[in-house]
Amino acid sequence: xxxxxxxxxxxxxxxxxxxxxxxxxxxxxxxxxxxxxxxxxxxxxxxxxxxxxxxxxxxxxxxxxxxxxxxxxxxxxxxx
Ligand SMILES: [Zn+2]
Numbered sequence: 688x689x690x691x692x693x694x695x696x697x698x699x700x701x702x703x704x705x706x707x708x709x710x711x712x713x714x715x716x717x718x719x720x721x722x723x724x725x726x727x728x729x730x731x732x733x734x735x736x737x738x739x740x741x742x743x744x745x746x747x748x749x750x751x752x753x754x755x756x757x758x759x760x761x762x763x764x765x766x767x
Contacts, residue, residue: 710754710763717763724758734766 707726710717718725734749754763 707757708754719756719759719761719763721761722756722759724756726757727754727763728757729754731767 708729709725710727716725729752731750731752734751736748750767752765752767754765
């Protein structure tokens with residue numbers, strides 16, 4: 688079954704399911720585009736830029752959530 692990312696719906700949400708999370712987007716469960724795995728490990732990261740840090744505007748830096756496929760380690764990035 689082919690699944691594609693969609694920009695509609697309520698956005699990206701991660702549901703805890705033991706040690707892994709299921710990536711849901713617009714109400715649909717998202718599978719890894721490489722291997723089809725549906726379990727991911729998620730974590731939040733800062734998207735720091737040197738220019739903003741130089742001007743002491745780190746608060747403008749955005750965060751992103753990275754979902755790492757538990758089978759093939761492919762990374763899916765979502766800006767928050
Ligand atoms: Zn994968």
